[in-house]
Each structure stands twice: as structure tokens, then as C-alpha cells.
Amino acid sequence: MAAEILRLDGLSKSFFGVEVLHAVSFALHRGEILGLVGENGSGKSTTMNILGGIHQADAGSITLDGRPYRPTGPRDAQEAGLAFIHQELNLFENLSIEENIFISGFPRRLGRLPLIDRGRIGQRTRELLDMVDVRYPPATPVGKLSQGERQLVEIAKALSQDARIILLDEPTTSLTRRETEKLFTIMERLRAQGIALIYISHILGDVLRVCDTIQVLRDGHLVGGGPRDEMPIDTLISLMVGRKIENLFPPRDTEPTTVPALEVEGITQSGVVRDVSFTLHEGEVLGVAGLMGAGRSELARILFGLDPFEAGRIAVGDTTLTEVSPEACMRHGMAFLTEDRRGEGLMMEATIADNTALPSLRAYARSLTGWIARSRLEDDVAEVSRRVQINTTDYRGMLVKNLSGGNQQKVVIGKWLLRQPKVFILDEPTRGIDVGAKFEVYKIVNQLVAEGTAVLFISSEMEELIGMCDRILVMSHGEITGIHERHEFDSERILETAMLKNLADVA
Amino acid sequence: MSGTAGRRLALVVLQNAPLIAFVVVLVIFASLSDRFLTLGNFTNIVTQSSHIAIMAIGITFVLLTAGIDLSVGAVMYVGVAILALYLGDLPVVVSFPLVALIGLALGAVNGFFVVQMRGLHPFIITLAMLFILRGAALWMTDTRMVFVAEPIMSLGRTSYLGVPWAIWMFAAVFALAWIVLRETPFGRQVYAVGQDPVAAGKAGINVPLVLFAVYCICGLCAALGGLVSIAQVAAASSTFGFQKEFPVIAAAVLGGTSLFGGRGGVIGTVFGAILIQTVENGLVMTNANLHHRW
Numbered sequence: 001m002a003a004e005i006l007r008l009d010g011l012s013k014s015f016f017g018v019e020v021l022h023a024v025s026f027a028l029h030r031g032e033i034l035g036l037v038g039e040n041g042s043g044k045s046t047t048m049n050i051l052g053g054i055h056q057a058d059a060g061s062i063t064l065d066g067r068p069y070r071p072t073g074p075r076d077a078q079e080a081g082l083a084f085i086h087q088e089l090n091l092f093e094n095l096s097i098e099e100n101i102f103i104s105g106f107p108r109r110l111g112r113l114p115l116i117d118r119g120r121i122g123q124r125t126r127e128l129l130d131m132v133d134v135r136y137p138p139a140t141p142v143g144k145l146s147q148g149e150r151q152l153v154e155i156a157k158a159l160s161q162d163a164r165i166i167l168l169d170e171p172t173t174s175l176t177r178r179e180t181e182k183l184f185t186i187m188e189r190l191r192a193q194g195i196a197l198i199y200i201s202h203i204l205g206d207v208l209r210v211c212d213t214i215q216v217l218r219d220g221h222l223v224g225g226g227p228r229d230e231m232p233i234d235t236l237i238s239l240m241v242g243r244k245i246e247n248l249f250p251p252r253d254t255e256p257t258t259v260p261a262l263e264v265e266g267i268t269q270s271g272v273v274r275d276v277s278f279t280l281h282e283g284e285v286l287g288v289a290g291l292m293g294a295g296r297s298e299l300a301r302i303l304f305g306l307d308p309f310e311a312g313r314i315a316v317g318d319t320t321l322t323e324v325s326p327e328a329c330m331r332h333g334m335a336f337l338t339e340d341r342r343g344e345g346l347m348m349e350a351t352i353a354d355n356t357a358l359p360s361l362r363a364y365a366r367s368l369t370g371w372i373a374r375s376r377l378e379d380d381v382a383e384v385s386r387r388v389q390i391n392t393t394d395y396r397g398m399l400v401k402n403l404s405g406g407n408q409q410k411v412v413i414g415k416w417l418l419r420q421p422k423v424f425i426l427d428e429p430t431r432g433i434d435v436g437a438k439f440e441v442y443k444i445v446n447q448l449v450a451e452g453t454a455v456l457f458i459s460s461e462m463e464e465l466i467g468m469c470d471r472i473l474v475m476s477h478g479e480i481t482g483i484h485e486r487h488e489f490d491s492e493r494i495l496e497t498a499m500l501k502n503l504a505d506v507a
Numbered sequence: 508m509s510g511t512a513g514r515r516l517a518l519v520v521l522q523n524a525p526l527i528a529f530v531v532v533l534v535i536f537a538s539l540s541d542r543f544l545t546l547g548n549f550t551n552i553v554t555q556s557s558h559i560a561i562m563a564i565g566i567t568f569v570l571l572t573a574g575i576d577l578s579v580g581a582v583m584y585v586g587v588a589i590l591a592l593y594l595g596d597l598p599v600v601v602s603f604p605l606v607a608l609i610g611l612a613l614g615a616v617n618g619f620f621v622v623q624m625r626g627l628h629p630f631i632i633t634l635a636m637l638f639i640l641r642g643a644a645l646w647m648t649d650t651r652m653v654f655v656a657e658p659i660m661s662l663g664r665t666s667y668l669g670v671p672w673a674i675w676m677f678a679a680v681f682a683l684a685w686i687v688l689r690e691t692p693f694g695r696q697v698y699a700v701g702q703d704p705v706a707a708g709k710a711g712i713n714v715p716l717v718l719f720a721v722y723c724i725c726g727l728c729a730a731l732g733g734l735v736s737i738a739q740v741a742a743a744s745s746t747f748g749f750q751k752e753f754p755v756i757a758a759a760v761l762g763g764t765s766l767f768g769g770r771g772g773v774i775g776t777v778f779g780a781i782l783i784q785t786v787e788n789g790l791v792m793t794n795a796n797l798h799h800r801w
Contacts, residue, residue, distance in 0.1 A: 078711070092698065092702045092707075094701075103712065105692075106695070108692070114693070115690050116690055116695070
């Protein structure tokens with residue numbers, strides 16, 4: 001084996017008393033591609049952020065080239081020869097390729113004049129672009145490049161800073177298959193030059209395709225790892241999920257009906273979802289599982305009329321929607337809890353009451369004047385807020401931004417409950433909220449279905465889906481790849497269905 | 508097919524909008540007045556637009572970082588008031604750089620607060636500066652008209668190689684700004700900060716320093732604009748520089764600089780400034796009726 005370049009030794013990290021990383025240790029060698037896999041929230045990002053100097057470990061040490069490495073900021077990491085390539089790229093579309101590569105430190109004319117040495121950066125950029133197989137003049141604006149080409153420009157930028165370790169975090173989510181293959185070719189070329197790479201991805205097929213060794217994280221623990229040949233895909237999957245589901249979910253004593261509440265038929269939008277059909281019944285919780293980028297949230301947005309679709313039919317109850325817009329969907333009794341609570345779900349600077357009242361204002365307008373019936377509205381807001389158990393009663397004074405994540409989510413749920421929805425789409429309803437608040441959200445969901453509401457429950461957390469749902473739809477690459485009934489729930493099998501298309505790509 | 512062609516045409520028109528508007532304005536006024544399209548009138552237009560153009564070049568730096576400076580007209584007035592009241596006896600080669608430095612310092616105050624008070628939009632900070640500085644200038648001048656001495660007035664009438672002094676000043680500021688924005692690391696960093704300040708920070712750019720610097724440059728250019736203007740008119744009443752922020756920002760935006768940062772440049776700004784002056788000049792030339800109603 002080649003020389004060791006980086007060693008993590010017993011790294012631990014807690015946020016607000018919750019341990020997110022527990023004694024993680026592994027080593028990286030020169031000319032090695034190391035795959036880091038795990039479910040969302042398993043500690044991959046925290047590991048990256050510690051290496052990048054964004055967070056500091058509470059315990060443990062990192063050794064770089066045999067010397068202790070304790071970065072306190074992105075600058076330290078860059079100077080130590082670590083380069084990070086994130087899912088969202090760090091490029092300036094309004095600048096040229098060469099300017100993007102050298103923005104952190106332009107070479108100057110005659111060494112000290114404050115003028116950019118265009119000749120030199122052009123020359124050097126051409127060399128770097130050659131190394132990553134991008135054939136554009138260095139003065140091309142980055143805005144003209146495709147996502148894949150931009151990814152490669154980021155790598156060229158890393159090389160320009162003499163990076164010896166390159167960390168790629170989900171780099172292929174916005175790339176085409178061909179661009180992905182090209183990225184892998186470049187990664188292999190860099191490996192041959194002795195550069196070490198850490199590759200984070202949900203797409204196990206890609207990880208198996210390109211990595212030499214694989215380490216698996218689960219709940220902040222390193223649960224396994226080894227050379228690629230010793231880590232077949234079923235081993236990886238069972239390492240990633242293998243967790244017993246404890247009593248985290250409130251019991252439900254109602255059964256779903258067979259009355260359709262939402263019928264979806266052949267919904268297609270090219271590049272997003274393909275031929276999606278399912279029926280959601282009154283009093284049912286239908287889960288939607290899938291990996292990041294599988295098209296779950298995109299589907300939800302289409303169903304609620306936020307994004308367009310090319311073909312297909314949506315029916316609520318027994319009426320087919322002729323016009324699919326948020327207004328129309330709401331009129332027919334649909335509600336939608338977005339995954340982006342802060343950006344889309346709430347007005348952070350407004351009070352609980354204002355947020356809760358917003359989608360219902362029209363219902364509280366007096367018929368004669370159109371003025372809002374304040375006292376009736378406030379009574380109802382207070383009632384619904386009590387029902388979702390927001391931990392304050394100052395609904396008219398408390399700004400939403402001052403609430404905890406869990407209470408914010410309850411405000412979002414409350415504002416839709418005020419409309420008494422027949423179909424409630426929940427997109428990642430428990431993301432970023434603590435265990436106690438999660439339990440309360442689950443209780444509200446159970447209450448709702450007991451009253452006959454139909455719930456579409458999108459989540460990235462497998463045990464949550466298994467604990468809450470009557471059936472689980474599995475999506476992969478914009479298609480439904482399986483429907484699992486409650487009696488046959490099995491997280492390994494669901495995860496396998498979610499990766500169906502990715503596995504097919506390897507074969 | 509025709510849809511894409513049409514869209515492409517629309518894009519070309521949109522990208523060259525300032526130039527096209529300029530040509531359209533020229534054609535309209537040239538057909539309405541035979542005195543309009545003469546070299547003398549054109550020199551006149553550029554001379555009259557030069558103080559707006561210089562200030563607009565300064566504000567272009569600020570707009571490129573997605574900021575704004577409403578205090579330019581007030582900075583202009585303060586600089587000229589100090590020049591007339593306290594520096595009148597000094598030779599021009601001393602007094603002008605001093606006024607320029609005062610502008611730079613006032614810009615630095617803007618920049619300081621923009622960087623320090625992150626939660627406060629530059630709009631508010633520079634609006635406050637506008638009122639403070641106008642108030643200061645009115646207090647200094649006792650709201651009376653101030654006059655500049657002979658050497659400055661004669662400077663306004665000076666030409667070199669047949670080109671008025673104001674145009675030389677304008678050309679020098681433009682050339683320097685163009686080089687700074689295109690060919691220096693600082694200039695490119697201004698664009699990067701305007702596009703995405705978070706990414707710029709991650710790329711190791713000292714974002715607060717860049718922001719501070721653009722407000723200094725804007726203040727400096729505002730004072731220079733005041734000098735060019737006072738040399739032409741010789742006296743400054745209490746309305747000197749009043750509401751100048753409007754034509755100055757309009758010139759930059761007409762020239763294609765985005766209010767949201769990252770896009771634009773000083774060439775467009777110069778066109779914008781001249782375009783505004785051309786319309787004004789053309790309306791005078793064609794005896795447009797101010798009170799006409801449709």
C-alpha cells in the first residue's frame with residue numbers, strides 16, 4: 001500500500017448535547033479513492049466539515065503527513081492541500097474560467113504591479129483544463145458551461161492550489177451519466193498521479209465503480225469498511241441501515257379506508273418524474289421513500305401545482321383537477337408542507353397568528369365588506385395552535401423566527417389544519433427537529449388520519465416511514481420502482497428498491 | 508424554429524439596449540433639429556455630462572457589489588462648499604486633491620458603516636449620510652450661495668488639444684476605472700463579491716475590504732464630479748448636487764449595470780450618462796414645450 005497521507009483517530013463531535021460523530025477513525029493513502037457512505041444524518045458532512053475546518057472536533061485527532069492537523073478555518077485546509085468540491089459549486093458565473101481558477105490569488109504582471117498577468121493565467125489555465133479534459137478557451141465565461149464542465153473546472157481549481165487531497169461531496173447529483181463517467185476518468189487519472197480522493201455519494205453503484213476502499217457511517221459511528229472487493233452491495237446496505245426500530249412511534253388504532261382521496265395517473269415531466277401513478281385513500285398514510293434526487297419533492301411540488309407537468313391526471317376525491325395550481329389544489333382540500341420550512345413554509349419575521357391565518361384569510365372575510373372577521377379568526381387560530389401544542393400561547397406576539405424548529409413545524413401544520421385538509425402532503429415533516437417534537441408530529445398525523453384525512457408522507461428516514469405508514473412507495477430516478485405493504489416492510493428491501501436503477505447502471 | 512430565432516433577436520436587442528436607445532435618440536433629434544448633429548453640440552453634450560459620468564463611474568463599483576450609494580450628491584456639495592469657503596486661496600493643484608481626499612474620506616465613512624452594520628442595507632446608511640452631509644454643507648454655507656475664485660473658473664474654460672478640461676478629466680477617470688475593473692485582482696473581486704458574497708468569502712476574498720473600498724471609490728468620484736461641475740458653473744447654491752443621485756444611478760443602470768450586483772461595467776455607464784444628457788440637450792434644441800399635455 002502506498003504511503004498514508006491522512007489519518008482520523010477517534011473523532012467525536014456533539015451539537016447541543018447530541019453526539020453526531022462518535023470515535024470515527026480511518027486512514028487515507030496516496031493514490032487512493034476512498035468512498036464514504038451512509039444515510040442522511042449519519043455523520044458524513046460532519047466529518048467533512050471537521051476536515052475542512054468549519055467545525056472543530058470535541059475529541060480525537062487528525063494526522064496529515066505524520067503531523068497533527070487542526071484546521072480552524074477553510075483557509076487552513078486549503079493551505080494544507082485539501083480541496084473541497086461540494087454539491088453546490090463555488091464558481092462565479094459572471095467571471096471567466098481563468099478568473100474563477102485564480103480568484104483567490106491572481107499572479108501579477110512583473111510580480112508586483114497590481115495588474116493581472118493575463119498571459120500567465122491563460123497559459124496555466126490551459127494546462128489545468130487539459131488535465132481535466134475541458135476544451136474551452138480560458139476566457140470563456142463559466143455561465144456558458146454545463147454543470148459537468150463546471151464540476152471539472154472546480155477540480156482544475158483544486159489542482160491549481162496544489163491540492164493533494166480532494167474531497168467530493170455528492171458531486172454527481174446534477175450530472176448526466178456521461179458527465180459522471182468523465183468525472184470518474186479524471187478521478188482515476190488524479191489517483192494515478194498520487195492524489196488522494198474522498199468520495200461521498202448515495203449512489204452505491206458509483207461508489208463501487210470508482211472507489212478503492214469504502215467506509216460506512218451510521219448514526220455517527222463507523223460501522224464497517226474495507227477494500228471494495230470485500231464490500232458487496234448487500235453488505236453495504238445492511239451496514240447502512242441495520243438498526244432496530246424501537247418504540248419511537250405512537251400507536252395508531254384506525255385502519256385506512258378504501259375510499260380514494262387522491263388519484264394520480266401517469267404524471268410525467270421530462271427529466272423530473274416519469275409515469276407516476278398511485279392512489280391515496282382516506283385515512284391512509286402513504287410513505288414515499290427514495291434517495292436524494294429521486295424526484296420525491298419534485299413530485300410533491302407537481303401534485304400541489306407548484307411545478308408544471310407534461311402528461312398525467314390528478315384527481316382529488318372524485319373530481320379530476322382541470323387546472324393544477326396551488327389555489328385550485330387548496331380549493332379542493334389539499335395542503336402541502338414544504339421541505340424548506342424557513343424559505344418557503346413560513347414568514348419568519350411574522351407572528352404565529354399571522355402565519356397560521358395566511359392561507360385561510362379568504363375564508364374569514366365578511367361577506368358584505370370583505371373585511372376580516374378578526375375575533376373569529378383569532379379564536380380559531382388559537383384553537384388550532386393549541387391542538388398542535390405550540391409551546392407558547394402568545395400567538396399574536398411571538399415571532400416565528402424565535403421558535404424552535406419543532407414549534408415552527410407545528411405552526412406550518414397548524415396553518416394547514418385551519419383549512420381542514422382532505423389530502424395533506426408532508427415533505428420531510430420532521431427534518432431538523434428533535435425527537436420529542438417528532439413524536440408530537442407523528443401524533444398529529446395519526447389524529448388526522450383517524451379523522452379521515454389522507455396523508456402523503458415523504459421522508460428520507462427509513463424507520464420513520466416504516467413506523468408511520470400503511471404503504472410505502474419507493475422512487476428512483478423519477479420513477480416508482482416499488483410499493484411495499486405494511487406487513488412486508490423491510491428497510492433493506494426498500495433501500496434496494498430505491499437503488500434499483502443505480503444497480504442497473506453498474507451491471 | 509421562428510420562436511428561437513425571435514428569442515435570439517430579442518436577446519441581442521436586450522444586450523445592446525443602451526447602444527440602440529442611443530442611436531434611436533440621435534436619429535429622432537437629428538431629424539427634428541439641424542443644429543443637433545454637429546461636432547460643437549456633441550462636444551457640448553459630453554462636457555455637460557462629464558460630472559454625471561464621473562460620479563456614475565464611481566457608483567458603478569458600488570452597484571457591482573449589489574450595494575447602493577444615495578449620498579453622492581451630498582458628498583459633491585460638501586466637497587465644493589469646503590473648497591469655496593476654506594480652500595479658495597490655495598492653488599488648484601493643492602485644493603483639488605484635498606477635495607478629492609475629502610470625498611474619499613466621506614466614502615470611507617459609508618463603507619465603514621456598510622461593513623460594520625451588516626443587518627442594515629446600504630440604502631439606509633447612505634440615505635442617512637445624504638441628510639447629514641447636506642445638513643453639514645447648509646450649515647457651513649449658511650444656506651447662502653458660495654463662489655469659487657478665478658483660477659478655478661478659468662480652469663472650466665481651459666481646453667487642451669481643442670478638448671475641454673472636463674472631458675479630459677472624464678476620460679482619465681473612465682480609463683482608470685476600466686483598467687481597475689478589468690485588469691486588476693481587485694476589479695475581478697468586485698465582480699465576484701457582487702455575484703455571490705458567501706462564495707467569495709470561501710474563495711479567500713476579503714469581502715469586507717472590497718465593500719469598504721468600493722464606497723471609498725464612489726465618494727472620491729462624487730467629489731471629483733463636484734469639482735468638474737463647479738469649474739463649469741463657478742457658484743454653488745444651496746441646491747448644488749441636490750437629487751444628483753437620480754441621474755447618476757440612472758446612468759449606470761441605463762448602461763447595463765445590474766442593481767443586484769455582478770453584472771455591468773463602466774463602458775455602459777459612460778453611454779448611459781451621455782444618453783441622459785443627449786435627451787436633455789435634444790429637448791432643448793427642439794424647443795420641447797415643458798407644459799405640453801397629451
